[in-house]
Amino acid sequence: MSHVSTVKTSIRDLNILKETLKALGLGYYEGQNIKGQYLGAGQKVDLVIDNKGDRNIGMKKDAEGNFSFVGDFYFLKGGKKNFTEDIIQKYTVMKLRAELRKSYAAASVSEIAQEDGSIKLVANL
Numbered sequence: 001m002s003h004v005s006t007v008k009t010s011i012r013d014l015n016i017l018k019e020t021l022k023a024l025g026l027g028y029y030e031g032q033n034i035k036g037q038y039l040g041a042g043q044k045v046d047l048v049i050d051n052k053g054d055r056n057i058g059m060k061k062d063a064e065g066n067f068s069f070v071g072d073f074y075f076l077k078g079g080k081k082n083f084t085e086d087i088i089q090k091y092t093v094m095k096l097r098a099e100l101r102k103s104y105a106a107a108s109v110s111e112i113a114q115e116d117g118s119i120k121l122v123a124n125l
Contacts, residue, residue: 003074004043006060007084011067011091014047016098017059020091021049034058034071045070049087057083093119100125 011017021028027050034043034056045058046067057071069087073080093111100107104125112120 003072004070005073005080007069007080008062009067009069009084009088011059011088012065013095013098014067016095017047017067017091020087020094023094024086024090026050026087043070051076051083089119093121096121 018028029048029050030046032045032048034045034048043058045060047059049057049059051057055072055074055076057069057073057076059067060070061067069084073083076083097109100109100123104123106125108124110122112122114120
């Protein structure tokens with residue numbers, strides 16, 4: 001029984017994705033195969049996220065330029081939903097910060113964690 005699945009995202013900026021993974025304490029490798037019990041020799045992906053387990057998760061770019069999570073999430077600590085949502089949320093915050101810095105060099109942005117787990121961004125332009 002295969003546990004391999006794909007989670008589509010709107011992540012498009014590889015550099016921000018790498019910064020996001022670093023900020024979350026996750027290592028990554030480029031241009032390697034992800035490994036897992038049901039993947040045999042592995043599956044080629046653009047970026048392998050090192051989740052400190054024997055079943056790494058990959059990021060693969062699709063035809064539209066979006067990166068999708070690919071891998072065996074079955075034994076992933078915290079589960080697929082938490083893993084992917086944490087990365088997507090942090091990526092979104094970091095991408096917004098980068099876009100604000102491009103448009104407003106002197107902008108300062110602060111993050112305020114909300115009780116429901118969301119993040120409120122406050123920008124002073």
